[in-house]
Amino acid sequence: MAARHREVAMCDRTGEFLAIAEGLARRIATRPGIVGPPRVRTRSDFTQMTAQIGADIYATTQKLDKLAQLAQSRSLFDDPTVEVNELTIIIKQDLSSLNAKLRDVQLAMREYRAQTGARGGGRQAESHTAHVVDALKLQLSTAAKGFQDVLQVRSNNIRVQMDRQKQFEGAGRPAAGAMGGTGAQCGGAGCGGGARGAPAPLFTPPRAPLPDEPAGRIVETVIDIGRLGGAAGAGGAFGAQQAQMQEMLPSNYLESRALAVESVQSTIVELGTIFQQLQSVVAEQQHLVERIDAQVDETVMTVDSTQRQLLRLYQTMSGNRLAMKMLAMVVAFMMTYGAFFA
Amino acid sequence: MASIRARQTESINRMLDLNRASGADYGAAWQEPWKVLIYDRACQDVISPLLRVGDLRNRGITLHLLIDSEREAVPDVPAIYFVMPTAENVAKIGDDCARRLYDAYHVNFAAPVSRELLEELAAVTLRAEAVSQVSQVVDQYLGYVSLEDELVDLNVRGSFRRLNDPAASDASIETLLDSIATAIFSVLATLGVVPIIRCPRGGAAQMVADRLARRLRDALRSGAPSFADGSGSSAAFQRPVLVLAERSADMAVVLQHPWSYRALCHDLLGMRLNRLQCADSAAADDIAGAAGAPNGGKRITHAYNLEPSDFFWRAQAASPFPAVAEAVDAAIQAYRVQVEAINAGNANGAAGGAAGRAACASGGGGSCDDLGESTRQLQAAMSALPELQERKRVIDMHTNIATALLHKIKMTGLDSFVSAEEAVLARSLSAADRATLEELVTTGAAGTAEDRVRLLSLYFLLSSPPDAELARLTAALRAQGADVRPLAYLRTMAAFRTRVAMAASDGGKAKAAGGVMNSVFNFADKVGVGASTRSLTSTLAANVKQLLPAKRETILTRAVAAVLEAKPHADVDGYLTVDPRVSAEAHAADPSLARRGPFREALVFVIGGGSYLEYQNLLDYAAQAQGGGRRVLYGCTELLTGSELLAQLAQLGPAT
Incomplete structure (x- = not known):
């Protein structure tokens, strides 16, 4: 499309149409108010519910977009773990409640069909409802698929972080050990008590920017701390504190990460069940690549075969008619015989 | 744009x-x-x-x-x-x-x-x-059909007959011209352009041009938002030119037998709206062989959609048929290689994965990564699968279409007609060519009666043979039971035209770019059809393969080129020029107000029907035009096959 906004060519003649209708109505002057304000529409449960679900799916998709952004950002200052978890839970709830609502819709669909049946509707109303439900299912499964992808990305990221963490652990421990007992003693004696007393900030990676790499990623920063700690290990008290941080950080951090991975994976498994319920939709996507005139060809074919069937029926019927005629003649003969000769 | x-x-x-x-x-x-x-x-x-x-x-x-x-x-x-x-x-x-x-x-x-x-x-x-x-x-x-990025069908059926029917009432012709003008106006409104109109004087084209200009002026006066480009903006300097042409200026290009893929699909398989139906010969053969023809010998027909998004269609639509057959084989080969590569990758991955699992279980730390690696490979293969499936579907479709085309070409001996017409088009008929032509027309060995009428019409239109020869050949055709009314109509039309305009006859004689085709085609050695489903090139007879028609510009392409490049041209110099941005009164006072080019873009509309051959010819010109960057949009009242035009001509011809 062109860069500039372009008006699509069309000409709205609703006003002209209404004016003509108004004029005609006045001239006929049968019933005033025919061309009044649009009547208040009463809508069936089915229509209302499906519209609501559609809007909800759209809202969920928007949340999902936000989550995808969060899951990708791994900036140092703004670790999104909390938000990601919150959003994950919200979206998970959304999806499962939508899934439940879709089941309710199928009930409303039956009601709607009964209602349309009463109003002379039939097959077309049925396929309308079926298509509505299909469309919703498809949208829901697309959203669920998107959610799954985001979670996959997230769990991969966490796993990468953990791997790095392990490496860092392996490299960091000997350095701490080489420092001798000072660090450990100090930790045991309570000079690191401040750190232990407030473990919460340690769960999340350090927020203070490091001078050499202010905008680095969390993972790299963690390793940097390790290196810093190892290098400064000989440097006395500061080094000792750092070393202690290392000791604390990995275990807590790892725990939280492991939990995160677990929750993400359990969510993926839960999504699997939703997928199973929606599977039938994905299977029947084939016909959607058809063109609208393909149906006409099919209709022509169906009409042909119907005609053939009718023809066959007609032939059997005419065969029967011959038999009926003969029967009638026999009866007539018998009656005349009975009337005149018996 | x-x-x-x-x-x-x-x-x-x-x-x-x-x-x-x-x-x-x-x-x-x-x-x-x-x-x-x-x-x-x-x-x-x-x-x-x-x-x-x-x-x-x-x-x-x-x-x-x-x-x-x-x-x-x-x-x-x-x-x-x-x-x-x-x-x-x-x-x-x-x-x-x-x-x-x-x-x-x-x-x-x-x-x-x-x-x-x-x-x-x-x-x-x-x-x-x-x-x-x-x-x-x-x-x-929206009352038109856009079939491709540069192809528009105005969806006006039977336009040639309706325009040229002497019995048609004025009102019906007015309605027809109005509907054509409306459709072209719709295209312009959708594109949001106000072009400068060029058209030949005194025919249907001018009447359409007048109506179109009036509508455009009305729309501009009422400030329709779709034509919002101010005349002062830079877009005004790149206004396209609209060329209106008439079918009667070049009948030959529709009657000619085509040899390129897209045009063959249209002419032989009846492609309409990018969709065609043809018998699935492979499946039909298989079923007939395996189950003893349960359908009572009925062939399975498949509908195929040929979309511009189809990679093979995009690449090969313009290619001559033998090249398409080769391309189908090449595509199949490429596909096989791709599948094998994925299979090989998976086999390795599976082996590596098994080893990794064993090592992983026995407590080896490092090999656990192999497991992840093989999973990733499997995932890659899975994600490549839909794309491959789609590729396979496209290749299968084209294999079936090409096979069906080959079948038809063999049945009708189409290539002998194409080569004979090639000689006629090159305007260098040797004695041998004449003999072949006469044989094709008179013996009725190859092709249908329609094919022969088309060949003779082409011969008449381009070579203007002596009356005696034409009468003899026509009589031979009539003896075969062919409908020769189209020929009669073409003759009266030609006589009328020579009387009206003697000058236009020599303006655009074709310059034959290619050599004369070797027209000796022997169809005695027919190749088995059953084998043809497997490899197309191998079944194409060697002499069919050499049939690569020379490229020559059609009459329309030459006219459009002259308009675009503002070059002198015998016909185009007499064209009417209308600029809808200039009011009708100002125009009447000073006709030189309208700009005469050069232009970068041309919208070409043929009134009375167009053909894929003409369309392709324009596309080729636009791609190779000097200075580059020329764009052409081709539109016509309807896309005609040779037989469809013959049918319209037959209705116009004398009722004998």
Whole structure:
């Protein structure tokens, strides 16, 4: 499309149409108010519910977009773990409640069909409802698929972080050990008590920017701390504190990460069940690549075969008619015989 | 400039969104998410090549129905009508309102609706007491079919016959010209351009040009938003030129037997609206062999859609048939290689994965990564699978089409006609060529009677043979039971034209670019059809393969080139020039006000029908034009095959 906004060519003649209708109505002057304000529409449960679900799916998709952004950002200052978890839970709830609502819709669909049946509707109303439900299912499964992808990305990221963490652990421990007992003693004696007393900030990676790499990623920063700690290990008290941080950080951090991975994976498994319920939709996507005139060809074919069937029926019927005629003649003969000769 | 296809799709999508402003909040679409689409035959043709059922569903269309099909009530749902403005359609809409079929009625006319019809619509809806349910009445400028990015079908059937029929009433011709002008105006409105119009004087083209200019001036005066380009903006300097041409200027290009893939699909397999049906020969053979023809010998026919998005079609549509056969084989080979590569990768991955699992279980730390690696490979293979499947589908489709074409070519001996016509077109008929031509026409060994009439017509149009020879050949054809009325009509037409304009005859004699074709084709050694489904090239006889027609520009292409490059040209110099931005009065006072080029873009419309061959020729010109960057859009009232044009000519010919 062109860069500039372009008006699509069309000409709205609703006003002209209404004016003509108004004029005609006045001239006929049968019933005033025919061309009044649009009547208040009463809508069936089915229509209302499906519209609501559609809007909800759209809202969920928007949340999902936000989550995808969060899951990708791994900036140092703004670790999104909390938000990601919150959003994950919200979206998970959304999806499962939508899934439940879709089941309710199928009930409303039956009601709607009964209602349309009463109003002379039939097959077309049925396929309308079926298509509505299909469309919703498809949208829901697309959203669920998107959610799954985001979670996959997230769990991969966490796993990468953990791997790095392990490496860092392996490299960091000997350095701490080489420092001798000072660090450990100090930790045991309570000079690191401040750190232990407030473990919460340690769960999340350090927020203070490091001078050499202010905008680095969390993972790299963690390793940097390790290196810093190892290098400064000989440097006395500061080094000792750092070393202690290392000791604390990995275990807590790892725990939280492991939990995160677990929750993400359990969510993926839960999504699997939703997928199973929606599977039938994905299977029947084939016909959607058809063109609208393909149906006409099919209709022509169906009409042909119907005609053939009718023809066959007609032939059997005419065969029967011959038999009926003969029967009638026999009866007539018998009656005349009975009337005149018996 | 976006292509006409993209623009038209955009417009249709907006209509399906109930004509909401494109910038409107998406959430608003949830007020009325589900809709029913109702269209007539003409509008079905408009939508079919552009949107699939899935696209409609994505737009919330749950049902799509023909207006004259049996329709039932679907309560609570708004209906979108997309129909031509005709009295029948308006009556149908009134019926639907009376039967209370839908909740609301959004009426979209594919062409501007007249005041009388609008009044009629108001009357019928009033009678049905449903005026307040008619939510919208909109004129859409969508009454044409965009088949490709540069190809438009104006969907006016039988236009050549209707324009040239001496018995036609003035009113019917007026209606026809109006509908052609409306369709072209719709294309311009969709594209949002006001071109400078060039056309030959004194014919249907000029009458269409007058109507078109009047409409464009009206639209500009009323400040229609679709033509919002101010004349002062930079866009004004790049205005395209609209060339209106008439079919009668070049009949030969439609009657000629084609040899390129797309044109063959049209001519032999009856491709219409990018869709064709042909017998699936491979499947038919297999079934006949395996199950003893349970269908009673009925061949399985398949419908194929040839979309511009199809990679093979895009690459090969213009290629001569033998090259297409080669390309099909090459595509199959490439596909096999790809599949094998993936299979090999998976085998390695699976082996590595098994080893990794063992090592992982026995406690080795490092090899656990191999497991992840093989999983990734498997995932890559899985994600490549849909793409491969799609590739396979496309290749299978083209294999079947090419096989069907080959079958037809062999049955009719089409290549002998193509080579004979090639000699005629090159205007260098040797004695041997003449002998072949006469043999083809008189013996009736190859091709249908229609093929022979086409060959003779071409011979007559391009070589103007002596009357005696023509009479002899015509008599021979008549003896075979062929319908020779088209020839008679062509003769009267030619006689008329020479009387009217002697000058135009020599202006654009073809310059044969290629050598004379070796026209000796021996069809005694026919190749078995059964084998042809496997490898196409191997079954193409060696002498068929050499048939690569020389490239020569058609009469239309030369005219368009002259207009675009502002070069002197015997015909084009006499063309009328109309600039709709200049008022009619100013124009009459000073005809030189209109700019005469050069131009970068041409919109070419042929009145009376066009052909894929002519279209392709224009595309080739645009691709190779000096200075580069020329763009051409080809439109015609309808795409004609040779036989369709013959049928129209036959109706015009003397009723003997």
